[in-house]
Amino acid sequence: MAVSAGTLRRPAEGGLWSTVWEWLTTVDHKRIGLLYFWTVLFWFLLAGVEALILRLQLARPDAGVLTPAVYNQLYTMHGTLMVFLVGTPAASVFANMVLPLMIGARDVAFPRLNALSYWVFLFGGILLNAGWLAGGAFDVGWTGYANMSTRPFTQSIGANFWVMGLIVLGLSTMASAFNFLVTIINMRAPGMTLMRMPLMVWALTVVFILVIFAFPVLTVALIFLWFDRFYGTRFFDVAAGGNVFLWQHLFWVFGHPEVYILILPAFGILSEVIPTFSRKPIFGYSTMVLAMGAIAFLGFSVWAHHMFTTGMGPVGNFAFSLSTMLIAIPTGVKVFNWLATMWGGRIRWRVPMLFAGATVLLFILGGLSGMMHASPPIDSQQQDTYFVVAHFHYVLFGGLVMAMFAGVYYWLPKLTGRLLDEGLGKWHFWLTFIGFNLTFFPMHILGALGMPRRIYTYPAEAGWGGLNLLITIGAYILALGILVFAYNLLRSLRKGEPAGSDPWDGRTLEWSIPSPPPEYNFEEIPVVHGRDAWWEQKRQRRVAPVGGGSNGDPHAPGEGHQPGPGREVIHLPKPSIIPLVLALGLAVAGVGTIYHPAVIALGLAITIGAIVAWAIEPPLQGAVHSKE
Amino acid sequence: MRIPPLLRRPRWVAWGISLFLLLLTACASPQNTFGGQGDQARTILGLYWLLIGAALFVGVSVIALLLYAFFRFRERPGAGEPKEVHGNTALEFAWFLIPTIIVLIVAIPSWRTVFRFGQAPPPNALQVQVVGHQWWWEFRYLDYKGADGNPLVSGNELYLPVGRPVALTLRSADVIHSFWVPRLAGKADANPGVTTRLTFTPLETGTYYGQCAEFCGLSHALMRFRVKVLPAEEFERWVQSRQAYTLPPLAGEAEKGWQVFQARGCNACHTIDGTNARGIIGPNLTGIASRDGVAAMALPNTPEDLARWLRNPPAVKAGSKMPNLNLTDEEISALVAFLATLK
Structure with missing residues (x-):
């Protein structure tokens, strides 16, 4: 079977159905990356719309736009979606899009497992949101505090969908983490030692290690809650001897490493974009790796700083304040290293770099407000107020989402073969940057003025009306920026300027192959002699990028890829529908746990059948020949 | 000095000024954390200014460096290839040291305060039990018995004498709530099945706004309360009137x-x-x-x-x-x- 380059936008040979089938059965990490990307974008837009509706209710005091019931559901689902369906899969989005390309691999270690991760992510996400259709979404906040979330206080069916959705999503995240760790450990190109890996790969490595240790704890907490809700256990039933702090400890033992699961991909993106656009290698590579390791390690020792006001006593508060403040040190090191990378460089003000610069700026602000509530006495005034809301939006929107935008402008052209528009990108950047700050900066002040979070209304006499109106205006400016982004994305697919293989004069291996890359990524596995492998090749050997480079003919990237006799043989994984079927089986079983045991049996039957079929199905398809 | 283009437009200046005024009026908020009318809130306020100062210093200087680098090293036509610098041990050690020092400056006073707040309440403290309910507050004055021998109880308004330490013991009748009167003290959770403590001394008489800070269900937003800090004699009068309370003559x-x-x-x-x-x-x-x-x-x-x-x-x-x-x-x-x- 002939596979040419540009499989990602190759016109389908058998019409629409065959194209759909190709995507449903794909095991190609690049296509799975795009599936992840579009799905995450969808959830991001949905959660964003939820936030916009919330802002209408909060724009003025005593507003009646939403009932308290709907408000509580919306804010809960906004947070849940942004954390579990946008931030958490960010690592999988970018790992799928570029990780194998960056380490010189032909695919991930377990391509079918990779497809399974995606389909479980999709169905888990739908399950998580299904409460809306079944009579009301979960309404206890994304943190789902028990005993509030146990059945005596929350009867809604949305709570069941929330718990089961998160349990199912955990499977996807874990599978993805193991898959990419094995890929990173085993499939690096010859010569790419650990300390020669691009920092993006390092960041993702740390993320996946964190996932493996943190997510099981969440699953345990969720199973406790599930058992309390359904089978009469009493983990959180205080009157029966249960413990009201158990959920909080378990949730935050997961929840704080989760914060680093969310932010480290952003650190990785910055560590690639900033050197490329400054035309300098990253400053202090080893300290960057060390800092990420330190952040990950300390990240597991800070969880109870979310619990300073629960009455842990001075020793507990002191200990968790200490470990929290320590994290400021490796974080500071990273910021300074990015600064030093820019220093003396030749900074090209292209859209990815604008987003990267803004990310550093906003992350500094988010870090500093975080420093404030690392102090338990100050936290006792900031905990559960809009100050905290401001803080984590600076870190997670200003830090993660802005960095994701940088990453999308930077790497998406590698997969689609087309650049996003620079002018629209700048509109996107400025609207987002201004809208973001207008939305979230005043929240610091609101918090200091005593406005608690998660309240659906406030009286005029509280004096919060003016700032809230300003915030709502800011939110809609921000939304306008996101609309420009969405338009830019869609436009780029058809009308975008062809990217060529190396549009940014990149430094890492993904820029040495055509855009979009052939299905097998590398015709010849590269040999790596140092960091910034592609940059070194370009400098020392003056190699022209494959496919003509940014100045070459972008329409001919696939030329010369016809297989012929005597050429290298590449074994590609066989497309398979089984991962989708297996994921569907899990989702059906999940729905069954809420409604009826017979449905569980049906779901498990599908799942087990799929597992058996998976075991029997041959993993490889016929060999493909690359050029000499 | 060259005036930045933005400031040359009067409309933008007007917007800026009205924004500033908006912020000023907002500070009249009765529930703000900058009041310091209780000893605890006042101590926290001192720490607050220290941390805000440190954050401003770090934020302004690092962001200034960032913006400087971003503008100063912007690509210009004819600029040569930048020098390949891979690191510098002394510098990297320096920016390990800088955050460490800043952390210590803010951490030590914070931790001292943690232990100070954790001390047992003084023996003369007024003992009040706070019980959170969905969605209202119950205050039980353990030092004062009513006619029936049970402690005096008030709902949604807590009465305190000025200048006397008050030792609150907090619990909840249902889900987790959080007791918060920002101008008097930081918040403390009211948990079901467990008792937490909050000790502070109100320093000025007046009415203070409080609100539940931990999401506690449907009408969490409407779980508000007031603390009325009275002169000592007035508080005594209130206690006596409550102890001898009977229905007024009705008609x-x-x-x-x-x-x-x-x-x-x-x-x-x-x-x-x-x-x-x-x-x-x-x-x-x-x-x-x-x-x-x-x-x-x-x-x-x-x-x-x-x-x-x-x-x-x-x-x-x-x-x-x-x-x-x-x-x-x-x-x-x-x-x-x-x-x-x-x-």
């Missing part, structure tokens, strides 16, 4: 209201001191006429708002345990007249 509408109160079963849930109304499901209504609001400050305490509340409580406060009793207009106005006598 006309008010008397009819008292009949309605008993006939419609209000006494099953509410207590009025010195009467046979001993319910404990809802707040104690003794003294309700002098409170700032009704339904945990969801509504101001006016006859119209009280009537609105009685007509259909869950319509005012979603999920309220107080049901719609389908009271007639006459019953409602009688009840309003009766409750107005409970000063």
Whole structure:
């Protein structure tokens, strides 16, 4: 079977159905990356719309736009979606899009497992949101505090969908983490030692290690809650001897490493974009790796700083304040290293770099407000107020989402073969940057003025009306920026300027192959002699990028890829529908746990059948020949 | 100096000024954390300024460096290839050291305060038990017994004498709540099944706004309360009047209201001191006429708002345990007249 380059936008040979089938059965990490990307974008837009509706209710005091019931559901689902369906899969989005390309691999270690991760992510996400259709979404906040979330206080069916959705999503995240760790450990190109890996790969490595240790704890907490809700256990039933702090400890033992699961991909993106656009290698590579390791390690020792006001006593508060403040040190090191990378460089003000610069700026602000509530006495005034809301939006929107935008402008052209528009990108950047700050900066002040979070209304006499109106205006400016982004994305697919293989004069291996890359990524596995492998090749050997480079003919990237006799043989994984079927089986079983045991049996039957079929199905398809 | 283009446009300057004014008016907020009218809030405020100062210093200097680098090293035509710098051990050590020093500057006073706040309350402290309910507050004055031998109880308004330490013990009757009066002290959670402590001394008389800070269900937003810090003598007078509380002489509408109160079963849930109304499901209504609001400050305490509340409580406060009793207009106005006598 002939596979040419540009499989990602190759016109389908058998019409629409065959194209759909190709995507449903794909095991190609690049296509799975795009599936992840579009799905995450969808959830991001949905959660964003939820936030916009919330802002209408909060724009003025005593507003009646939403009932308290709907408000509580919306804010809960906004947070849940942004954390579990946008931030958490960010690592999988970018790992799928570029990780194998960056380490010189032909695919991930377990391509079918990779497809399974995606389909479980999709169905888990739908399950998580299904409460809306079944009579009301979960309404206890994304943190789902028990005993509030146990059945005596929350009867809604949305709570069941929330718990089961998160349990199912955990499977996807874990599978993805193991898959990419094995890929990173085993499939690096010859010569790419650990300390020669691009920092993006390092960041993702740390993320996946964190996932493996943190997510099981969440699953345990969720199973406790599930058992309390359904089978009469009493983990959180205080009157029966249960413990009201158990959920909080378990949730935050997961929840704080989760914060680093969310932010480290952003650190990785910055560590690639900033050197490329400054035309300098990253400053202090080893300290960057060390800092990420330190952040990950300390990240597991800070969880109870979310619990300073629960009455842990001075020793507990002191200990968790200490470990929290320590994290400021490796974080500071990273910021300074990015600064030093820019220093003396030749900074090209292209859209990815604008987003990267803004990310550093906003992350500094988010870090500093975080420093404030690392102090338990100050936290006792900031905990559960809009100050905290401001803080984590600076870190997670200003830090993660802005960095994701940088990453999308930077790497998406590698997969689609087309650049996003620079002018629209700048509109996107400025609207987002201004809208973001207008939305979230005043929240610091609101918090200091005593406005608690998660309240659906406030009286005029509280004096919060003016700032809230300003915030709502800011939110809609921000939304306008996101609309420009969405338009830019869609436009780029058809009308975008062809990217060529190396549009940014990149430094890492993904820029040495055509855009979009052939299905097998590398015709010849590269040999790596140092960091910034592609940059070194370009400098020392003056190699022209494959496919003509940014100045070459972008329409001919696939030329010369016809297989012929005597050429290298590449074994590609066989497309398979089984991962989708297996994921569907899990989702059906999940729905069954809420409604009826017979449905569980049906779901498990599908799942087990799929597992058996998976075991029997041959993993490889016929060999493909690359050029000499 | 060159005036930045933005500032050359009067419209933008006007916007900037109105924004600034908006922020200033916002500071009149009665629930702000900068009041410092309690010793705890005042100590935190001192720390607050230290941390804000440190954050401003770090933020301004690092962001200035960032912007400088971003503009100064912007690509210019004809610029040469930048030098390949891979690192510098001395520098990297320096920016390990800088955050360490800054962390120590803010950490040490923070931790000292943690241990100070953790000390046992002084022996002369007023003992008050705080119980959070969905969605109202109960305050039990353990030092003062009422006529029936039980501690005095007030609902949604906490009365304290100025200058005397108060030792609160907090718990919850249902889910987790958080007791927070920003101008007096930082917040402390009220947990079911576990007791937490909060000790502070109110330093100035006045009425302070408080609100539940931990999401506790449907009407979490309407779980507000007030703390009234009184001069010592006035507080004593309040205690005495409550200890000897009996119904005032009732006549006309008010008397009819008292009949309605008993006939419609209000006494099953509410207590009025010195009467046979001993319910404990809802707040104690003794003294309700002098409170700032009704339904945990969801509504101001006016006859119209009280009537609105009685007509259909869950319509005012979603999920309220107080049901719609389908009271007639006459019953409602009688009840309003009766409750107005409970000063």
